[in-house]
Amino acid sequence: AQTVTQSQPEMSVQEAETVTLSCTYDTSESDYYLFWYKQPPSRQMILVIRQEAYKQQNATENRFSVNFQKAAKSFSLKISDSQLGDAAMYFCALCPLEYGNKLVFGAGTILRVKS
């Protein structure tokens, strides 16, 4: 079975500070990808960052970076210099390649940014 767990239903961060969102997953597949998606109030799903499991180097996209711990099956998202526009629901998703690249999502974490 493929599962994704986001243990933080809601997080808050002060503008300009750093916040980390947690995600753990479980899969028996050896080849997979991991993603973080952002869903603002507009409800559009926006890809924030992706990590290929065979790559040891953690992915980075501007202020967004991940801490990928393959052995621990952990994939956390760090947002640096938080901005008001970062306020949204964030979903962690797993894509095992042998699973036909279907996405398995976590329950989501609501991020609130305080000014």
Added chain:
Amino acid sequence: DADVTQTPRNRITKTGKRIMLECSQTKGHDRMYWYRQDPGLGLRLIYYSFDVKDINKGEISDGYSVSRQAQAKFSLSLESAIPNQTALYFCATSDNNYPFYEQYFGPGTRLTVT
């Protein structure tokens, strides 16, 4: 214009009614998906299609059916809507080629069944 469109964007219907949600894409992708989003559950896969002749059930297909009318069109039907089908529905597409794992989502359809 958006690459993946969904119609309608919002819909209120009554229990027992048949309803169809439509998805169209201009990305030229073969793979299309329907997901359902519920609070506290994230998105869950309802049906997916890897080409026009290939339709597969996802995690939660009961009470739903789909039709892949063309490469660009993938419709989701609720034959007899019930209140627990109230949710946000997303269509998504992906390519067969690298990076085929990247999915592109439509804007979503908010469905309310009363």
